Amino acid sequence: MTCCVSLSLAQAQADDPLLTNPASPTTTASAAYQARGLLVAVDQATISSDLAGRIVEMPFREGESFKKGDLLARFDCAIYQAQLAASQAAMRAAEAELSQNQQLAQLKSVGKHAVSLSAAHLAQSQAESQVYQIQVNRCRILAPFDGQVVKRRAQAYESIAPGAPLLDIVNNHHLEINLLVPSRWLSMLKPGLAFTFTPDETGTPLQARVSRLGARIDESSQTLSLSGVIETKNTTLMAGMSGTAHFSEKL
Known part of the structure; x- marks a missing residue:
C-alpha cells in the first residue's frame, strides 16, 4: 500500500x-x-478616453512602435475649444473690471465690497477657464512610454463614450x-x-x-x-x- x-x-x-x-x-x-x-x-496599459467625442486621428496600427510623447489619439474638440475661448474672454473682462474697481476704490468712488466682488468674479472665471483648458488638453492622448500597439479597440471617425478603451500598448524592451x-x-x-x-x-x-x-x-x-x-x-x-x-x- x-x-x-x-x-x-x-x-x-x-x-x-x-x-x-x-x-x-x-x-x-x-x-x-x-x-x-x-x-x-x-510597462503596459489600456489607453482609454476621458471625454465623449469623435476620434479624428489614431496614427499607430497594431504592431507599430512609438516613442514616449507621440500622439496616440486625437478627438474633435471644436466645442471644448469654443468653450475655452469664451471662458478666456470672460476672464479678461473680469480682470478689467477688477482693475477698474481698484482704481475707483483709490479715489473713494467705490467701496471695498465692490472690489471684493470683482476679485471673486475673476477667480471664478479663472477656474472655469482652467476646466475648459483641461478638457481641451484631453483631446490629445500622448504615449506615456516607449512601446508598441498590441490591439486597436477603436477606429478613427468613431464616436466613443468616456472611459471607452482605445488601445492596448506594451513596452517589450x-x-x-x-x-x-x-x-x-x-x-x-x-x-x-x-x-x-x-x-x-x-x-x-x-x-x-x-x-x-x-x-x-x-x-x-x-x-x-x-x-x-x-x-x-x-x-x-x-x-x-x-x-x-x-x-x-x-x-
Missing part, C-alpha cells in the same frame, strides 16, 4: 506543468531547482520574469539571487536575478510568486513568452 502511495505522489509531481523540483537529493542536477515562468511587461516556485524554497530565496531563464520560443538562456518575492504563499498549490530582472540584453524578447528558470544546485 505504501509503495502505491509513493508511486502516485511521484506521478502527480511529474505531471505538474508548473514546477519541476526534486523530491530527494538523489535527483539529477539537470532537473534540480527548476520552475516555469513568463515574461511580463513592466522593459520586461521582467514572473515565476511560481515551491514555498519550501522560501528560506533560500532572496533579492539578488542569480538564475537563468530560457524562453521556449528562443531557446537562448538569459541571465537574471531575483528582484522581489511575493507577499503570500498560495495555500492550495504551496507556491510563492517571484519576480526577476533580466540582465542579458536581447531585443527579440516579447511579453507573454514562457520558459524555464534554472537555479543553482547550491540553492
